[in-house]
Amino acid sequence: MGQYNHSEIESKWHKKWEADQTYKVEIDHSRPKYYVLDMFPYPSGAGLHVGHPLGYIATDIISRYKRLKGFNVLHPMGFDSFGLPAEQYAIQTGQHPAITTDQNIARYKEQLRNLGFSFDWSREIRTSAPDYYQWTQWIFKLLFNSWYNKSADKAEKIETLISVFEAKGNSEVSAHADEDITTFSADDWNSWSKEQQQQMLLKYRITYIADTTVNWCPELGTVLSNDEVKDGFSERGGHPVVKKTLPQWNMRITAYADRLINDLEGLDWPDSIKEMQRNWIGKSIGAELDFQIENSEKSIRVFTTRLDTIYGVTFLVLAPESELVPEITTEEQKAKIDEYIEMAKNRSERDRMSDVKHISGEFTGSYVIHPFSGEKVPIWIADYVLAGYGTGAVMAVPSGDQRDFDFAKHFNLPITKIIDSQKVTDTEADPTKVGKMINSGFLNGLSPLEAIEKSIEEAENKGIGTKKVNYKLRDAVYGRQRYWGEPFPVFYKNGIPYLLEDDQLPLNLPEVDKFLPTEDGEPPLARAENWIPSEGDAYETTTMPGWAGSSWYFFRFMDPKNENEFAGAEALKYWKEVDFYMGGSEHATGHLLYSRFWTKFLYDLGIIEVKEYAKKLVNQGMIQGRSNFVYRVKNENKYVSKGLKDQFNTYAVHTDVNIVSDDVLDVEAFKVFRPDAKDAEFVLENEKYICGWEVEKMSKSKYNVVNPDDLVVKYGADTLRMYEMFLGPVEQSKPWNTNGIEGVAKFLKKFWALFYKNETISLSSEEPTKAEWKILHTLIKKIEDDIERLSLNTSVSNFMIATNELASLKCNKKAILESMVILLAPYAPHLAEELWLALGNNKTVFDASFPVFDPKYLVEESKEYPIMINGKMRAKIEFSADAPQEEMKATVLAHELVQKWLEGKEPKKVIVVPNKIINIVV
């Protein structure tokens, strides 16, 4: 084998790796473990485009590098194979989603195989496989059989709660549970029927059924979670979403809100992701305060973070949905209020958001009594107050809050200044917390921060308010009215949910005649015939959401074949957690939050040992498409090159980027691509047809999809892998551009040519020269640093430099080149294996060990120092590096030089930066 023939080499090694199970990994206590994980993909019908493998290439390089460094590396891959597109396809074609999914997975695996990844395929998992979702169901059972004990700040088994109820009732229980729970005694509990007890327990369980306002997508016939809705439309498919109330399974993720925020601290995750999670959880500390309604027993409870501004309250605002509104509306105001409520109801979420500026509201006619001043304060309703946040009621302080201010101006309500330095203008409120309180009764003279403390204290003393923490995070809706998801291990008896036994799992997804809801609007599972539990009336017919299976898969990879446990204790203890997790930032408030929640839950129950499952997270950038355009002259069958388009009346048409190279169109290929251009005239510039370009999303309809398979055929996987890394930092988003790939291809040919001269390989076993050692050890150092810093683009450059240097020295020393092969192996595994074999090794290069960096090879015999005057370089001085006094000598020499230079002026200061620079200040 003399020529570098990538396709021959690559297919040879794919076969060999599979036959030898080169990447199969087992627990090995003699070596430290390293767990590298990619976010497993949903196998879509379109296959991989060139952007998808970016992260996989990076993690593959890290995995192989760590293996060479002596780690026992777990690097698995699987498929998040439940999901909407397969189901949509099934609805359209009648094709069972399992079949489409299998086909898509087969295609994905083939594409991944072509890229030469070191996945341990013996550990492959699929979330839609019964032997996997059996354990998703099992975790659901744990959640159902648990409650959140606030006193212990952790989840506990439901049995502990039952025994408390039996002994003491619920008065001493501090739980994260439903809000409408009334106090009961042990006698009450013990006198209840089993069903009554179950009803009560349902209010405490970590997964529970509740009437929930949900995002309902009529088009998809299902409920979506908040993170699946973007601007009032479904994230997948872009269908409109409306609010609807349904009894739904929920997950009490809110119980974990604080821990989810606090534990972010110790994670080596991108700041942006941490910040997004913090904002999503949206913790704010404030107080709740009751306002007595005038001439009524009832009061209105508000939440505020600024109780210091209590004397600035000039009106109260309720959300239109508030239950109190009908009660407090006076006769005179009723018509107007009803009209407003009706209007608010019909405004969709989307309208409300696109129309933030518009101020609307209505006076109810009633008043509350200010709890401190005793003054009458009018009660209004307005849709800027959200029913779902806080208490659905706001104490309006127009001097300190812009929305309250705008509302007050619009309806001509009073504005009271309550801080002396407050700068309230005609159009703006001042929310700052500096100055001293004025017009504020007992708070006068305090700073706002002191006033917050003092006012809360006073409210608590009077029994009208308490300190309160509020979160934006809502409990997660867990049911979906869909077919292609995990069935709940739940059946109903007299309307009460019960769990299947462990030995009844998995509860398999039943066959249905159609994948659509029933005529009565029941989910598709209700179509299943003879799908009846052995006990009870019926199974739950909703299925679990997309995030269920992905919330724990990283544990299953540790022990994927275990039939008795979700993962064995030894595997969990050994692999412990993911050391390096790579995936897209779009999962910030979805998968990455839910999976942290489940991890903490499993930790609470003592099933796993870690509170967080991913130590380090890196987001790979999105690869966008780079579309190419041709310019067609209107009403003519004529295309003009880009530079000439303005001389004609043209319009741009997408052309397939695969027939364009460096923005030059292959005209003959274009005639095939667009048969109607077969006889068209092409106006060229410099005998070329130049295309225009634009960055767009990579998609079929824009003809800008670059398929990795094509590039693998043309250049080989090793070239593609290195080129994708060479493109720029992995974390950065960028448009795909194949233009530079030749440079990497050339490099690999040169690398190959270091070994092969005239079709044969014959290396010298002579001792390398100092210069040769230096090239090698410089590279070792750089590669190590680059991988640690995830600067994989510069590491490719460093390979090119070293290779060029060795080539120009005509280096053929085995000692050097053998190490070079090992260094290159993580990046270009096929090529490295081939050369390793040619060097006479019979084991895989990945059983070798990474060359050890030795700084002694980098010591220079002489060193050139720049001499700078006032920071500007004026001369260079060279001296040998072995004498310790050389820096002083250099300084003296530099001094003399400068003397000459400046003809007698004395330097003020001489700065010597070791090994770098000499700077003389005059």
Add this chain to the structure above:
RNA sequence: GCGGAUGUGGCGAAAUUGGUAGACGCACUAGACUUAGGAUCUAGCGCCGCGAGGCAUGGGGGUUCGAGUCCCUCCAUCCGCACCA
């Protein structure tokens, strides 16, 4: 509006603790070899200038002997959140 990030040649980009900005690659130019070149090799390639030299890291200011890097301020682009009381 709030939060996060980014801004360096014709292009993708380097510059790790403040120390010779533009490594490496693409494109381009010239040359060599060649029947040929979409192969290979050599040289050049930020801008102005014949040159010495001067000017350059989004704009402006600051700290420093010295700033792409630190501080202030403004601008632009991207991402996320958005009536959160």
